[in-house]
Amino acid sequence: MSAATLSVRIAIEPKADPTGLRLDVAFEVPPGVTVLFGPSGAGKSRTLASIAGLVRPHRGRIALGDDVWFDAERSDDLPIHARRVAYVFQSLALFPHMTAAANVAYGIPRHVSRDERRSLALEMLARMHVAKLADRLPRTFSGGEAQRVALARAFAMSPRAVLLDEPFSALDAELKAELLREVGEVLARERVPTVLVTHQPEDAELLGDRVVFIEKGRVTKTTSMSDGPFQ
Numbered sequence: 001m002s003a004a005t006l007s008v009r010i011a012i013e014p015k016a017d018p019t020g021l022r023l024d025v026a027f028e029v030p031p032g033v034t035v036l037f038g039p040s041g042a043g044k045s046r047t048l049a050s051i052a053g054l055v056r057p058h059r060g061r062i063a064l065g066d067d068v069w070f071d072a073e074r075s076d077d078l079p080i081h082a083r084r085v086a087y088v089f090q091s092l093a094l095f096p097h098m099t100a101a102a103n104v105a106y107g108i109p110r111h112v113s114r115d116e117r118r119s120l121a122l123e124m125l126a127r128m129h130v131a132k133l134a135d136r137l138p139r140t141f142s143g144g145e146a147q148r149v150a151l152a153r154a155f156a157m158s159p160r161a162v163l164l165d166e167p168f169s170a171l172d173a174e175l176k177a178e179l180l181r182e183v184g185e186v187l188a189r190e191r192v193p194t195v196l197v198t199h200q201p202e203d204a205e206l207l208g209d210r211v212v213f214i215e216k217g218r219v220t221k222t223t224s225m226s227d228g229p230f231q
Contacts, residue, residue, distance in 0.1 A: 004065025005030045006161050006193040010050050010057035017046065023057075023217040029161070029193040032209035033184075036197045043217040044197040045089075048163045051195065052087045053080040064160055064193070086154035089165035093150075100125060100133040100141075100149045107157035124152040128182065144175045151179075155186055162187070162194040168203065180206045 006029035014020045023043040027034070036044045049055040051062055053069070056077060062070040069078040086107075094103050104121035112120070125131045128148040138146060147167060154162060164183075168176045184207050187194055196207055204211050205225070213220045 003031050007063050010060035012057050021217045025219050027212045029195055031191040031193055033194045033196055033207045035204040035208035035211045037204055037211050038214040042214045045165055048165050052085050053083050084160045086159035087163045088150050088154045088167045094138045096138050099135050104153045104156045107153050124156040128152040162192055164196045166197055
């Protein structure tokens with residue numbers, strides 16, 4: 001797992017955004033959880049998609065330590081798979097035809113043997129408290145179980161960075177609080193650069209080490225949770 005800082009500086013022109021938003025942001029993501037906080041339509045998800053490599057910015061640079069993922073001036077654009085980013089969002093995108101264990105094993109590098117991939121998948125499912133789902137298909141999962149399987153798949157790949165795009169927003173308050181605690185424990189142990197997108201203050205308070213406030217495609221301020229209560 002990486003202990004490097006993820007540096008993000010990107011600009012995307014309005015013509016490339018269906019809402020006509022001009023995105024122009026710059027911030028640092030050291031090991032730990034950085035919260036991107038702001039209203040819907042502020043550009044948070046677009047920023048995450050750019051970090052993951054799903055969207056190509058018009059200008060800017062994205063790097064993890066000395067490893068450059070994107071540099072517009074040099075025409076560098078590392079493929080999605082080479083960035084090795086765990087990306088979890090609300091729709092989860094579990095493969096419907098694969099069991100929970102197969103979904104989790106899918107993200108583990110192919111140089112690992114099939115037996116070892118399954119063993120690692122089972123271990124990660126157990127860590128997320130859903131070992132019983134190993135040989136079941138996603139259509140049989142509850143909402144909370146599906147979330148846990150998606151998170152297990154994300155962490156099983158030994159990601160260099162973790163991107164969480166409001167993955168808990170569809171859950172009831174009790175289950176959401178439980179999952180936030182569990183994910184917080186995993187992230188505290190792994191200490192990879194993590195970006196959590198949310199517009200819920202309680203998410204920031206439970207998981208965040210620092211908060212980057214974003215409005216209308218711009219960063220308005222950055223604060224540390226150690227400075228006091230979130231506001």
